[in-house]
Amino acid sequence: MTKNNVATSGLEQPNLKIGYMPLSDSLPLLVADEMGFFAREGLSVELQQEVSWANIRDKVLVGHLDAAQMLAPMLLATHLGIGGLRKPMQTAFAMGLNGNAFTISNNLAAELAATDIHDISGNAKQALDALKTVISQRKTENKPTLIFAIVFPFSIHNFLLRDWLASAGINPDSDVQLVVLPPSQMVDHLALQHIDGFFAGAPWNTVAIQRGVGECLVSGPDLWSNAPDKVLGTTQQWANDNPNTLNSMIRALYQACAWADANRDDAAKLLAKHIHLPVDAVQPALSGKFVYRKRQPATQVDDMLVFNRYHANYPWPEHGQWFLSQMQRWGWAADNLDNDAIVNECYATATYRAALADQALPPTSHQLRFDIQQAWELDDTAMGATGFKYR
Amino acid sequence: MSLDAPQISSASSSLKIMLVDDQPARAAILEQALTDAGCTVVARLSSAQGLMKRVEEHQPDAIIIDIESPDRDMLEHMSVLNQHNPKPVIMFSDEDDSSTIEKAIRAGVSAYIVDGLNPKRVKSIMDVAVARFREFQALRGELEKTKNQLADRKLLDEAKSLLMKHKNLNEEEAYHAMRKMAMDRGQRMVDVAKNIISVMNLFND
Numbered sequence: 078m079t080k081n082n083v084a085t086s087g088l089e090q091p092n093l094k095i096g097y098m099p100l101s102d103s104l105p106l107l108v109a110d111e112m113g114f115f116a117r118e119g120l121s122v123e124l125q126q127e128v129s130w131a132n133i134r135d136k137v138l139v140g141h142l143d144a145a146q147m148l149a150p151m152l153l154a155t156h157l158g159i160g161g162l163r164k165p166m167q168t169a170f171a172m173g174l175n176g177n178a179f180t181i182s183n184n185l186a187a188e189l190a191a192t193d194i195h196d197i198s199g200n201a202k203q204a205l206d207a208l209k210t211v212i213s214q215r216k217t218e219n220k221p222t223l224i225f226a227i228v229f230p231f232s233i234h235n236f237l238l239r240d241w242l243a244s245a246g247i248n249p250d251s252d253v254q255l256v257v258l259p260p261s262q263m264v265d266h267l268a269l270q271h272i273d274g275f276f277a278g279a280p281w282n283t284v285a286i287q288r289g290v291g292e293c294l295v296s297g298p299d300l301w302s303n304a305p306d307k308v309l310g311t312t313q314q315w316a317n318d319n320p321n322t323l324n325s326m327i328r329a330l331y332q333a334c335a336w337a338d339a340n341r342d343d344a345a346k347l348l349a350k351h352i353h354l355p356v357d358a359v360q361p362a363l364s365g366k367f368v369y370r371k372r373q374p375a376t377q378v379d380d381m382l383v384f385n386r387y388h389a390n391y392p393w394p395e396h397g398q399w400f401l402s403q404m405q406r407w408g409w410a411a412d413n414l415d416n417d418a419i420v421n422e423c424y425a426t427a428t429y430r431a432a433l434a435d436q437a438l439p440p441t442s443h444q445l446r447f448d449i450q451q452a453w454e455l456d457d458t459a460m461g462a463t464g465f466k467y468r
Numbered sequence: 469m470s471l472d473a474p475q476i477s478s479a480s481s482s483l484k485i486m487l488v489d490d491q492p493a494r495a496a497i498l499e500q501a502l503t504d505a506g507c508t509v510v511a512r513l514s515s516a517q518g519l520m521k522r523v524e525e526h527q528p529d530a531i532i533i534d535i536e537s538p539d540r541d542m543l544e545h546m547s548v549l550n551q552h553n554p555k556p557v558i559m560f561s562d563e564d565d566s567s568t569i570e571k572a573i574r575a576g577v578s579a580y581i582v583d584g585l586n587p588k589r590v591k592s593i594m595d596v597a598v599a600r601f602r603e604f605q606a607l608r609g610e611l612e613k614t615k616n617q618l619a620d621r622k623l624l625d626e627a628k629s630l631l632m633k634h635k636n637l638n639e640e641e642a643y644h645a646m647r648k649m650a651m652d653r654g655q656r657m658v659d660v661a662k663n664i665i666s667v668m669n670l671f672n673d
Contacts, residue, residue, distance in 0.1 A: 132536075
């Protein structure tokens with residue numbers, strides 16, 4: 078049975094509309110389109126670039142988009158009806174790992190440098206100590222609270238930033254102010270000193286750094302190596318109605334992700350073209366030669382953007398569990414949910430395994446172990462709000 | 469021109485609406501329509517600058533925003549931060565009402581509505597907004613068309629003048645010559661005009 082036979086027969090929806098945001102980690106979709114991976118599976122895809130996550134969510138919900146690149150927590154929030162319409166959602170494919178960083182203004186960098194704490198750049202613990210010191214100092218001097226921007230309330234950016242701050246006893250709701258801004262505006266607001274930092278995805282950190290308006294304090298991998306972020310999201314209805322199509326999409330995207338991991342230079346050119354930024358701006362995160370501060374030599378961050386290796390595309394239920402637990406921690410989701418059932422429903426591991434049966438798959442018994450701050454293991458830690466404490 | 473709009477509010481319970489739109493002409497049309505329907509437009513912002521403060525200040529019942537505005541995510545955040553802040557309107561749609569949301573998305577309108585607002589009033593607001601956005605889109609289309617027609621007209625006149633001057637034709641003869649060229653070549657008149665202009669200018673430089 079040739080690939081083409083499998084591909085073109087039984088596709089419920091060969092013509093698809095898939096949404097994405099102009100970010101470096103939308104690359105799998107761009108590659109699948111331009112390098113013919115979608116076509117090889119018999120799919121004719123129209124990629125639609127959107128301007129907001131809310132648009133992506135709403136358009137998927139009403140069916141204007143068949144599928145989209147989604148923030149995994151946004152998918153869960155939609156599934157639970159938090160902050161919007163409630164609709165059963167599903168992902169059978171994670172689009173990659175990492176890609177994010179925390180970039181601060183030159184002013185804040187100067188304040189941090191003025192503390193006694195050394196070696197803060199790229200060091201999660203030192204940077205946090207310095208930040209905590211500056212926050213206390215500013216309080217005693219009656220200076221306004223620091224303002225940090227994130228892309229969307231239900232995002233790895235919001236959750237990881239909160240978790241990191243809270244681990245030092247900084248209250249992310251009162252000791253700092255978190256605001257949502259579109260990534261392109263973050264750079265301008267940083268330059269204008271309207272915000273003191275932002276936690277966002279590539280290439281926006283590099284854009285800010287290259288413009289000289291800020292520097293990276295810590296990268297995402299400095300906080301959590303191989304953190305989850307975007308997934309391919311659909312409604313459960315769509316997935317149930319179009320199983321063969323979904324199967325083909327997963328196969329196409331898997332090939333695209335493998336290509337992206339193996340062809341970083343070409344990927345950079347492809348990406349720059351689609352998101353209308355210079356190749357220089359997207360290179361650092363893609364190549365792993367990441368510059369934290371302008372005119373400083375690059376730091377080798379091999380896994381700054383991971384598309385396929387480490388089983389990155391597997392929809393790890395453990396990631397879903399972590400996201401859910403954070404939503405409960407901050408009071409956005411109820412404590413008495415059946416977290417296992419929800420993650421089971423939303424993270425369609427069986428669909429992934431069926432689609433990629435001819436590829437290397439994570440063993441079914443394998444449990445993902447995280448490396449976040451002090452590494453903790455899911456088997457031992459109780460999930461939910463009670464598992465976390467901060468002053 | 470204002471279409472007859474159902475009264476959404478009465479004097480005693482005028483809904484407070486905030487508009488976020490970077491197209492002032494469209495916002496003006498919408499503000500008028502909402503006012504005609506008995507609502508109070510408490511603020512018209514062209515961007516999300518100071519949006520949070522204004523929302524706190526005015527406590528609007530609804531915020532209408534262009535679907536292509538990247539500031540939607542900021543409104544999403546606000547609705548999560550505070551239960552009392554307006555929530556995405558898609559939340560209030562149900563099976564019977566899904567067409568309202570679809571129409572809205574197609575017309576390019578998005579809205580955030582406070583919890584507890586009568587669904588009929590929500591639908592009325594959305595209907596007014598959708599109608600006005602569509603009207604604006606149509607007007608813009610017409611304007612584009614008119615601009616193009618004017619530009620084409622200028623080119624035709626220029627080509628005619630050149631023919632008259634350099635080929636000693638009167639206006640009617642020049643026009644017919646161009647028309648014949650267009651028909652013989654299966655081209656539009658304006659393209660014939662462009663060709664004539666570039667050739668004539670070359671010839672006479």
